[in-house]
Amino acid sequence: MQFIDQAEITVQGGKGGDGIVAFRREKYVPAGGPAGGNGGKGGDVLVQAQTGRSTLLDFRYQRHFQAEDGQRGGPNNCTGASGQDRVIPIPCGTLITDADTGELVADVVTPGQTVVVAQGGKGGLGNRHFLSNHNRAPDYALPGLPGEFRRLRLELKLLAEVGIVGLPNAGKSTLISRISAAKPKIADYPFTTLVPNLGVVANPQGDGTVFADIPGLIAGAHRGVGLGFDFLRHIERTRLLIHLLDSTAPDPVGDYHTIRNELAQYTPQLGQPLTERPELIVLNKIDALPPGDTLQDIVQILSNYNPVCLISAVTGVGITAMLQQVWQKLSLTADVVEAAADLG
Incomplete structure (x- = not known):
């Protein structure tokens, strides 16, 4: 196995789901009103220290990691499903810095230690959220926010005493x-x-x-x-x-x-x-x-x-x-x- 102790990757949190415009129109429900659900939250990107890994070789072949997007809201005030998180396994002893700012993001040492490195976007609000005394039938909703994008530099520093x-x-x-x-x-x-x-x-x-x-x-x-x-x-x-x-x-x-x-x-x-x-x-x-x-x-x-x-x-x-x-x-x-x- 090749010993690779430096790598650079990009991570992208999932996009939040869009809110929707919907109205209740059931029989026997007078003045049903807005019922558009909120979008689901986008998934986060996380790194997790795992034993049994001794190099960063995997990141030579895959350098972009993206979490799942959130689902759009549904009618009847249904909130969309949240996107699934993306977990990236890394060796214990990996130092993570922001490649653009040089900021230290995390020093992952303990097996099982998990750190969020890119937040998923928030889901958009459905039109039910905008109901008010002045607006009884809002016909607009908000789109979901994009997930966080980062370029990260990984450096493996051996855990030796x-x-x-x-x-x-x-x-x-x-x-x-x-x-x-x-x-x-x-x-x-x-x-x-x-x-x-x-x-x-x-x-x-x-x-x-x-x-x-x-x-x-x-x-x-x-x-x-x-x-x-x-x-x-x-x-x-x-x-x-x-x-x-x-x-x-x-x-x-x-x-x-x-x-x-x-x-x-x-x-x-x-x-x-x-x-x-x-x-x-x-x-x-x-x-x-x-x-x-x-x-x-x-x-x-x-x-x-x-x-x-x-x-x-x-x-x-x-x-x-x-x-x-x-x-x-x-x-x-x-x-x-x-x-x-x-x-x-």
């Missing part, structure tokens, strides 16, 4: 395949991973924590260089960032600053700036270091910024200690959120 970032070939895919059941493509050339990969890792509480491998970050990613600009948005919902560095690279410290600079240049729509997120520095491929090489100087420098873990994603060395650090940091961020909620 931990984001793994790093330069191409740092070992992000190998790491996520080691700690979870994810099976991403792994090769020894840059940009092997072309789409984000999700993996669920069992945590000490007994449930699962979602990790995301964010591909394509290189210098200039925030300007669209490489693939990073397309996928930086998927870090926005994360509570913790893992900076994965290749310990065999010529300058791991410089690589760390390269990624930090790209995160600093990106302005998220959701949450705090990326550089203010809790983070953990992980030096990978320690099994591939030539004999005699030492990481002490590198670790000492990087430790001035954040805690450092040494691992080998291939052999599994250091993975358990790294995950313990992850659980500890996630627990701390959860405590901060709860304390802020109590103060509020």
